[in-house]
Amino acid sequence: MSFPKNFLWGGAVAANQCEGAWDVDGKGPSTSDMCTNGSHTTPKRVTAKIEPDTLYPSHEAIDFYHHYEEDIALFAEMGFKCFRTSINWTRIFPTGMETDPNEKGLEFYDKVFDCCKKYGIEPLVTISHYEMPYALVEKCNGWEGREIIGYFETYCKTIFERYKDKVKYWLTFNEINTGTRPFGAVASTGTIKGFSGPVTEAPNDMQARYQALHHQFVASARVVKYAHERYPQFKLGNMICLVSSYPCTCSPDDMLEAQRQMRDMNWYCSDVQVKGEYPYYAKPFWKRNNIEIKMEPGDLEELKQGTVDFYTFSYYMSNCVGVSSDSATVEGNIIQGLQNPYLKTSEWGWQIDPKGLRWTLNEIYDRYRIPIMIVENGLGARDERSEDGRFHDDYRIDYLRQHIEQMKLAVEEDGVDLIGYTPWGCIDLVSLSTGEMAKRYGLIHVNKFDDGTGDLSRERKDSFYWYKKVIATNGEDLS
Ligand code: BG6
Secondary structure, three states: OOOOOOOEEEEEOOHHHHOOOOOOOOOOOEHHHHEOOOOOOOOOEEOOOOOOOOOOHHHOOOOHHHHHHHHHHHHHHHOOOEEEEEOOHHHHOOOOOOOOOOHHHHHHHHHHHHHHHHOOOEEEEEEEOOOOEHHHHHHHOHHHOOOHHHHHHHHHHHHHHHOOOOOOEEEEEOOHHHHHOOOHHHHHHOOOOOOOEEHHHOOOOHHHHHHHHHHHHHHHHHHHHHHHHHOOOOEEEOOEEOOEEEEOOOOHHHHHHHHHHHHHHHHHHHHHHHHOOOOOOHHHHHHHOOOOOOOOOOHHHHHHHOOOOEEEEEOOOEEEEOOOOOOOEEOOOOOOEEOOOOOEEOOOOOEEOHHHHHHHHHHHHHHHOOOEEEEEOOOOEOOOOOOOOOOOOHHHHHHHHHHHHHHHHHHHOOOOOEEEEOOEOOEOOOOOOOOOOOOEOOOEEEOOOOOOOOOOOEEEOHHHHHHHHHHHOOOOOOO
16 A cells, blocks of 8 residues: 555745735735835834735735746646646725626636646645735724625635636635634634734634634535536545644643643634534533624524535644753744654744654544545755755655655554645745745745745755656655
């Protein structure tokens, strides 16, 4: 046994982090367009109005909007079977509230998907990846206002019908569980009406975020059910930012803490989207945190009827938790944790844990028993051009190799039903957490820098050639 023959090898990006062209061809401003750049030490800011003379990285990003043909040709050269991207809601409905879609926006994604088809690449489309119409933040505090469900439904129906012959795999919300964390207010739930300031100071309103999450669950279930009835060829998935928590020690208190963290961060959302109901630990959790979820009659029934077909997640790192530990804290993807003495961290403080991927895959499969896809994984690192003029990113190759080895073991030794792997930022793009270009994930280098300069030219890194070989041998040759 090895990876299945039709394994979906590929790469992943998100519209707001790569497309640029933020106000071109009728596109409206999204939440991510209101975010300035930042750095590892200085948080990016959200501004309620666009400020003159301020750098907003999403406005140009890597200009995938005008480079998509060149970029997809490079993905094809690597042998991609699958390309994960997202649709920018505000290209289709600039304020989210129009009744008729923006034809120019629809045409752009027609061209992207047609280009994928030309190379036999299967698109995997995230419907909402960390952007939403900023007008909806102003109108209804993002996902806190129930009316947004209807706007989202119109958006989904429009893109389902338009791309029904071009796209088979869909994910409703990127890393939906980010809504459980304060950072999610900016990135995911849009519960930041009237707020301007560093993202680290965004309103930390659990009531608003968990209400918003309820609306996202209902919206997701509703469109999944709709798609299942109308487009039986579609496969719809969820998407979780999965950060596994290990107990710092074998103290029963740490064990319980790790279990709690796994539920709060990782399982709460996927239990709803996969099992079709809130988990039994939800009500006590709401009570403890003074959260009151307003539901309408029929909501719970809808959740039951719109469960997903496959489970997807991002995996970059793992975490440690402990109740009375004096371990140092470390940074991480959306969530911070305690230092694990057995692991090294990336320059941005994320704890690198390939074996944790095998553990995590088994935990997910054990819990849900539906096909799984890893739709993000990778190393954010600073790439320097070598004296020979090339990018020798052997550290990135090592990272990816070690993770693929563990995926292989999960499939071969453990029997996990893993159907695909799309490493993050297969081409350099804007970092979500910091807004930097310097934190690069790509197998393809883009000549674009933190100060906004760069001619946007693309170059193959060593990892490009390495990944090409991995795909060509279906993961057999990882050397
Ligand atoms: C995931 C997001 O959390 O991690 C991506 O879905 C993001 O949008 C990726 O870019 C890597 O995070 P960062 O902060 O290094 O860009």
